[in-house]
Amino acid sequence: MRIAIVGLGAAGSAALLEAARAGFEVVGFEQFEIGHELGSSHGASRLIRRTYPDAFHSRWMGPAYEAWARVEALMGEELFVKCGGLTFGPEDDATLRATCDALVDCGIAHKVLSREGVAERFPAVDIGKGAVGIYQADSGFLRADRCVRSQVEAAKKLGAVVHERCEVIEIVEKNGGVTVVTDHGSERFDAVVVTAGPWVGRLLPGLRLPLRVMLRQTIYLGVDDEGGFTPGEFPVWIHHPTDHYGFPSDGVLPGIKVAWHHGGPEFDPSLPDRPVMEEFSDSVRDHARKHVAGLTGEVVSAKACLYTVTPDERFILDFVPGSRRQIVCSGCSGHGFKFSALLGELAVVMARDGRVPANAEPWSLARFR
Ligand SMILES: Cc1cc2nc3c(=O)[nH]c(=O)nc-3n(C[C@H](O)[C@H](O)[C@H](O)COP(=O)(O)OP(=O)(O)OC[C@H]3O[C@@H](n4cnc5c(N)ncnc54)[C@H](O)[C@@H]3O)c2cc1C
Structure with a gap:
């Protein structure tokens, strides 16, 4: 299976690593360089906690901690203090x-x-x-900066290809595949995970995301x-x-x-x-x-x-309506870093299985309709 990851911040770097670890042929596209300071994931630290004022997020933090533990174990590096x-x-x-x-x-x-x-x-x-x-x-x-850079480096060691300074202009789905059109050419994939953070609305204008x-x-x-x-x-x-x-x-x-x-x-x-x-x-x-x-x-x-x-400050993790090959993982609403290792894993499982994970409905696109 060939998977594209569009945008390599917190969520994209996690998805890239997970896809490489699962043995997929994976290509990551990043419009700037890895670790740049124009998006949402740069800096030395991000808070991680189970303490949320709602059980939905508190409950999902269990799997999120486990996802970070898997990433740390794979890399042999302390990322969580x-x-x-x-x-x-x-x-x-x-x-x-x-x-x-x-x-x-x-x-x-x-x-x-x-x-x-x-x-x-x-x-x-x-x-x-x-x-x-x-x-x-x-x-x-x-350790936010390290999380992003180390996951990308670890994914590359596992065979992932990374195109830096390569902007994705358009994603076209037809004939049982998706074509990722960039300012450097086009590539065809079985599935694409869009982790474009603040630029997701520009890349997917047809979704009219209320971000x-x-x-x-x-x-x-x-x-x-x-x-x-x-x-x-x-x-x-x-x-x-x-x-x-x-x-x-x-x-x-x-x-x-x-x-x-x-x-x-x-x-x-x-x-x-x-x-x-x-x-x-x-x-x-x-x-x-x-x-x-x-x-x-x-x-x-x-x-x-x-x-x-997003209007309700919940993330977006869903398929583009009508597709089982395009996954949107974004709208992290200022609290998504702690979940990003988990979101990356879930997005790759969605690309593989063509199904939304159980208990993830609150992150669906349907709630904006
Ligand atoms: C000041 C601040 C403090 C925060 N504190 C916390 C905290 O304590 N705890 C916590 O859990 N969360 C926190 N967050 C939120 C968290 O950092 C974000 O939710 C998370 O980093 C979002 O990651 P992302 O991958 O969705 O977006 P980004 O990191 O912005 O990544 C998106 C990437 O996609 C690339 N891209 C976009 N469009 C394209 C394209 N067309 N082609 C190629 N590449 C593209 C971008 O260049 C970018 O690198 C904080 C955020 C901020 C800003």
Whole structure:
């Protein structure tokens, strides 16, 4: 079987590796170079957690952790840093309560901690008066840049062919196959997986996908003593209701990374730059200083990145309507990296079997009709 993967960010690199591992003849197309900084998957880290305010995502995180473990085992490389995670906010916050309910529903071990309990476990964190924290030990971060590059490299070693700086212009299905038309020529395949992230709407205009591409950014804040912020000494964290979040030191860039899930304009991915917005850097820093002790107050670095957001913030994993050869795996809505190893695996299984996996209906295209 010949499979094409269009777009080699988080989801595409995972699909490429899975197809190569399964023994398919696989070709990956990437319009820029592997690891570029114009899409959604660049940077040293991405949060991974089971703590979702709905059981659907919490449940799928079980297979997602297993998929990452398979990738790590294949590569003999640490990609997931488990350091424990804290989700905190006012005790009556609706998202916090829904998160607790989902953890209970799915039988996922966790602890609810008071302000004092959190301070005892993580002295640098003050969740604030009247707040509670949910501690979940499996949370941590993925080494994002490494995940993408290593999966592509491992796939190549298994026989995958990768065309960088090669833009796919069109996908044409006829006579029992699909032709991938690029700016360098055309190739025929049995199936194609489209993992084009922010560009998926442009590549598949006929689907009229209701997606919004948003500019978001992350910043690194200076710390007095890096030793107090190593993974385990310091957790990954999320604050509700504001949806600010942060990381321990990742050993790649100085300081600690913090970000805000919201804020930032709609953005045209065909523009050449990803501008950093100072007003957001300042407000994210000010929020972090309310809850984290030992910060110098300096924004050490900042980087912008794109979200591709569906109306319900659920991903897209489905066949193009009327086809069993074209799979769309996109619309990761700012929280898809942790699922990407799993999404890549599922997309390749769909290409092989011609069937949507069980329990994946919430990711279907039918919900937009
Ligand atoms: C600031 C920020 C913070 C985030 N934090 C987290 C987090 O903590 N945890 C988490 O789980 N998720 C997080 N996410 C979301 C996560 O990073 C994304 O959901 C994920 O990276 C999306 O990957 P993707 O492969 O769908 O898209 P991309 O990484 O954008 O990959 C798409 C690729 O397709 C290529 N492409 C597109 N069109 C074509 C074409 N026509 N021909 C050839 N190539 C093409 C592009 O060049 C690109 O390389 C965050 C995202 C951002 C921006």
